[in-house]
Amino acid sequence: MPNSGRSRRRSSAYTPPPLPFHLLELNLISAQDLHRAGARTRAFAVAWAHPDHKLRTRPDLSGNTDPVWNERFVFRVDSAFLQSETSGITVEIYAARRGGSRLLGTVRVVISTFRPSAASASIAALQVRRPSSLRPQGILNVGLSLLDSHVRSMPLFAADLGGAAAHSFGGKGIPVPPSTKVEDMEMETKLEKWKIEMSPEHGGEQRADGHRSRRGEGNRAKRRGMLSCYGCGHGAADTSDSC
Missing domain, CATH: 2.60.40.150 (C2 domain)
Incomplete structure (x- = not known):
């Protein structure tokens, strides 16, 4: 009986391994x-x-x-x-x-x-x-x-x-x-800033393969902040590191 009690305590504390997905x-x-x-x-x-x-x-x-x-x-x-x-x-x-x-x-x-x-x-x-x-x-x-x-x-x-x-x-x-109104507003704000960043006036030319050209790269380096998250492959940076 004591052994069964200990086994029950062990099973209740058991944590299943993380799912592989x-x-x-x-x-x-x-x-x-x-x-x-x-x-x-x-x-x-x-x-x-x-x-x-x-x-x-x-x-x-x-x-x-x-x-x-x-x-x-x-x-x-x-x-x-x-x-x-x-x-x-x-x-x-x-x-x-x-x-x-x-x-x-x-x-x-x-x-x-x-x-x-x-x-x-x-x-x-x-x-x-x-x-x-x-x-x-x-x-x-x-x-x-x-x-x-x-x-x-x-x-x-x-x-x-x-x-x-x-x-x-x-x-x-x-x-x-469904997303909340706050999330929708934040998404719209990011998209508007993204469009400004990608416009020719801001040196944000885009090649057909989905990557920006290097023209105006020096100017973009000065505009850090939220848009600095959008590097590495057409606006796709590791946000946990760069933001």
Whole structure:
């Protein structure tokens, strides 16, 4: 009997090992200049880290060239996925039509250029490319972050894939609560400052491959602060170190 009591105490104090996956949150914020001015398009986006598990936004009802979604998707990924130089999330933007949706462009969100952390979201403006010619056509604004350990410890209703073990997980997407008004205002402020930083007047030219040119680099070095977080691969620095 004494031995059984000690074993019960040991089992109650036992802490299970950490789960071998991370929750990667992608925020599809908005897009600009997806098609010629004057054409009305109810654009929506489809995102996936593996083609067997795709998630989509609602169509933007404004119908203009600059759709706004601000929808968050969570993907369950393993450490190998985060550490790989080539891992990424594919985003396709479509125009909703009665006869069938038309693909407007594609974006590849390469994880290694973001170095996501739980401290805050890394925000970037990525080039959208046309499906056939791969020529630049518009900009997609995204945010990427890792959810903290408290969220990871919560029960998962359903999860998306993860790296080498993608096929063994299955599932759909993980429900994410809508962002608060304060978060939305902060996101809009960051995007406005990002646009100013990327404008030609501030020496923020951008090449077609998604990286800034070095013109005006000396001037940018003087403007430190919030925008200093947006280095390393088109606005994707390790925010836990640089902010």
